Amino acid sequence: MTTPRVVAAGASVLALLTATACGGGGGGAAADDTMHVWMYQDTLVVVQEAAVERFNADSDVQAVIDEVPGDNYEERLRTAMGSSEQPDVFFNWGAGSIQPYVDQDMLMPLDDLLAEDPELADAFIPSILEAGKVDGVQYGIPLRGTQPVILFYNEAVFEDVGVEPPQTWEDILDLVDAFDEAGVTPFALAGADPWTEQMWLQYLVDRIGGPEVFERIHGGDMEGWRDPAVLEAAETVQDLVERGAFGDAYASVSYTEGGASTLLSEGRAAMHLMGSWEYSTHLDQDRAFAEDDLGYTVFPPVPGGEGDPANVVGNPTNFFSVTADTDHPEQAREFLGHTSREEYVADMVANGEVPTTTNAEAAVADSPNPEFAAFQYEMVRDAPHFQLSWDQALPPETATPMVTEIESLFNGQSTPEQFVDALAAL
Amino acid sequence: MTGTDTSETSMRALPQNRPARSGPAPAAPAPSPRRARPVRHVGRPGGAWALPALLYFGVFAALPMVLVAYLSLTSWGGLGTPEFIGLENWSRLVEDPVMRRAVWLSLVLTVLNWIVQTPIALLLGVWAAGPQRNRAVLSAVFFLPLLLSSAAIAIIWRALLDPNFGPLAWLGPRLGLESVDVLGGPTSAFAMIVFVTAWQFIPLHMLLYQGGARQIPASLYEAARIDGAGMLRSFWHITLPQLRHTVTTSSVLMVVGSLTYFDTVLILTGGGPGTDTTIVPFLMYRAGFRSWELGYASAIAFTLVVVATVIALLLVRFTGFGTMRSTREGL
Numbered sequence: 001m002t003t004p005r006v007v008a009a010g011a012s013v014l015a016l017l018t019a020t021a022c023g024g025g026g027g028g029a030a031a032d033d034t035m036h037v038w039m040y041q042d043t044l045v046v047v048q049e050a051a052v053e054r055f056n057a058d059s060d061v062q063a064v065i066d067e068v069p070g071d072n073y074e075e076r077l078r079t080a081m082g083s084s085e086q087p088d089v090f091f092n093w094g095a096g097s098i099q100p101y102v103d104q105d106m107l108m109p110l111d112d113l114l115a116e117d118p119e120l121a122d123a124f125i126p127s128i129l130e131a132g133k134v135d136g137v138q139y140g141i142p143l144r145g146t147q148p149v150i151l152f153y154n155e156a157v158f159e160d161v162g163v164e165p166p167q168t169w170e171d172i173l174d175l176v177d178a179f180d181e182a183g184v185t186p187f188a189l190a191g192a193d194p195w196t197e198q199m200w201l202q203y204l205v206d207r208i209g210g211p212e213v214f215e216r217i218h219g220g221d222m223e224g225w226r227d228p229a230v231l232e233a234a235e236t237v238q239d240l241v242e243r244g245a246f247g248d249a250y251a252s253v254s255y256t257e258g259g260a261s262t263l264l265s266e267g268r269a270a271m272h273l274m275g276s277w278e279y280s281t282h283l284d285q286d287r288a289f290a291e292d293d294l295g296y297t298v299f300p301p302v303p304g305g306e307g308d309p310a311n312v313v314g315n316p317t318n319f320f321s322v323t324a325d326t327d328h329p330e331q332a333r334e335f336l337g338h339t340s341r342e343e344y345v346a347d348m349v350a351n352g353e354v355p356t357t358t359n360a361e362a363a364v365a366d367s368p369n370p371e372f373a374a375f376q377y378e379m380v381r382d383a384p385h386f387q388l389s390w391d392q393a394l395p396p397e398t399a400t401p402m403v404t405e406i407e408s409l410f411n412g413q414s415t416p417e418q419f420v421d422a423l424a425a426l
Numbered sequence: 427m428t429g430t431d432t433s434e435t436s437m438r439a440l441p442q443n444r445p446a447r448s449g450p451a452p453a454a455p456a457p458s459p460r461r462a463r464p465v466r467h468v469g470r471p472g473g474a475w476a477l478p479a480l481l482y483f484g485v486f487a488a489l490p491m492v493l494v495a496y497l498s499l500t501s502w503g504g505l506g507t508p509e510f511i512g513l514e515n516w517s518r519l520v521e522d523p524v525m526r527r528a529v530w531l532s533l534v535l536t537v538l539n540w541i542v543q544t545p546i547a548l549l550l551g552v553w554a555a556g557p558q559r560n561r562a563v564l565s566a567v568f569f570l571p572l573l574l575s576s577a578a579i580a581i582i583w584r585a586l587l588d589p590n591f592g593p594l595a596w597l598g599p600r601l602g603l604e605s606v607d608v609l610g611g612p613t614s615a616f617a618m619i620v621f622v623t624a625w626q627f628i629p630l631h632m633l634l635y636q637g638g639a640r641q642i643p644a645s646l647y648e649a650a651r652i653d654g655a656g657m658l659r660s661f662w663h664i665t666l667p668q669l670r671h672t673v674t675t676s677s678v679l680m681v682v683g684s685l686t687y688f689d690t691v692l693i694l695t696g697g698g699p700g701t702d703t704t705i706v707p708f709l710m711y712r713a714g715f716r717s718w719e720l721g722y723a724s725a726i727a728f729t730l731v732v733v734a735t736v737i738a739l740l741l742v743r744f745t746g747f748g749t750m751r752s753t754r755e756g757l
Contacts (some may be wrong), residue, residue: 075715075716078503078504078505078715078718079504080504081504081505082504100503100505100718101505103505104505104506106505111433158734191610191699192609192610192696192698194698248607249589249590249595249605249606249607249610250589250607250610251589251607251609251610251611251698251699252587252588252589252591252607252608252609252615252695253588253590254609259588259590259591262590262591263590268590375652394717395717396717396718397717397718399717400712400716400717401524401717402569404697404698404700404701407698407700408700408701411610411612411698411699412701413612413699413700413702414700
């Protein structure tokens, strides 16, 4: 009597389960005519959208861009890669960020693509193409502009206080005092996003000890954190914090919500150490400020430091990688070829990016701000060393606790000595 | 496994019950007319009816827990096959200073949540059960925070507390506050989590207490009034004892909720500043989905499940809640 109903109930539960299990779409695992391209969602994605349109015009396989919100791009990607919903082509930071996928043989080696198409191989600045390699094998093709970390400043505020942009470390310290007295926060800092604080340490370690210090750590030797350059950099950070270089309310300021950039454009902060995308952020939020009052300069040398003051930190660029299991290997490779094309480079320039192609110098003149674009292009071209962001260069299991330690150092919750000990213990 | 067991026993039990099912029980000689009112015996429902629930529990609770227990013995980055490493994650868990701190913070949060929320929820709930004017309107207002999602609540409070652009940045200095970077200070960030949790969950517990208070027979209060008891006395000697099971229910919810509290911490403080609000569930998330050490995260998760279950069971046991005795007994 009761059995049919029970069976019906059971069946509907099962149906529900199967429905949920199959419900999460979006990936490209199903063999169809669509090629899924995962992109980090921001204002720059229009360049890739235009490329997809050109690609689709003469291809049977249609490429589709899946925009993934930036905040947890890496989490979403890793989850998708671990499931059957893998993308065919995806955006990444090269190096450590794709190492786990390489270890699992999930990516397609692209060396032969570059060998077959020397034009593509020669199109990019060699050192930048190099950053798309893991264990000597090419897995990434550059897809975006270069993103060095630059010292931005508010020209109007400098004029009001009657000071000049910093050239040396002494200048920095003098400026901190001058702005502090004038009631302006010397440096905007988004302490809720510790990667913004990481930029300071990266430049300081590089200026004090040179790129070799981090190279050793990157090679897997955590004792490298005990290099005197790291301790000196941490002490410099402590000194800056105590001098009030970042004001007294930075620990909960967020970059992604625009807090730090707004402080700079409103003139409540005088300077901001940030990636080159800061320029497009202001262009987007406060065009007048970006065009009239946004100044930029390089990070100054530190007295007694061994590092070349022309060295740069940040992201050399972003890369496209192809998954090994894609149903459309040929089309994916063809699509990657689009990133060096003239139209693509022109789109990037028009969007305020500085391309990583060798012929970009001429194109840069068409940028909305040629002066800034040229400054950035030359900075990257002439840099003896371009240090990839630590949290992208290191594997996540050490990068995650590292950024937490950096946050504690900036908040004064740990001393420079404790900071070094904690990092060496990772 | 347990599913089939139960259903078999109840199936076997079924025939014995059958005669009773056919109609009202024969009016047996009752020792006391009050206790043995003729009850219409309804046979135990077949265990098969529990199948959907058991299936659901099995698939969404039991199976994942077994998987998590297994994962805690492996090293796994979310890709490829988990590699069996024995008890390595567990020995690391015991020695990890961050984990130890997270456990401490979780316990402090649980205790503070209970101390802050229980008295307020109890008083509001009892008040809301009364006959006052405007009570319905005010109750509805108090109830509002419960209708918002945790994420929305955290985002709103974050905006309100923004040290540069929030209302607090304007108001703080005018009130003579030294630092307006509330979420950037270790103690103040933790205090804000306690506050926002209370703001969000007091309505739920208030609702429980309101329901409980409404169940208290009015005759008790009448008797007390005749005996000359005032409001405070009635509250102390009637309301509170009558609500003791509600207190247990609410406390279990509160304790288990506090131990597994996560979303607000993620959005409001991100476990920071530093690790000062990194409670155990957040540490689990950080280990699992930031560091991609899913084996280690599983060990943390499993610990959390065991600890929360044990505490809930102890609470139920030591408060006598499990015996199912009614507060109305003897009335």
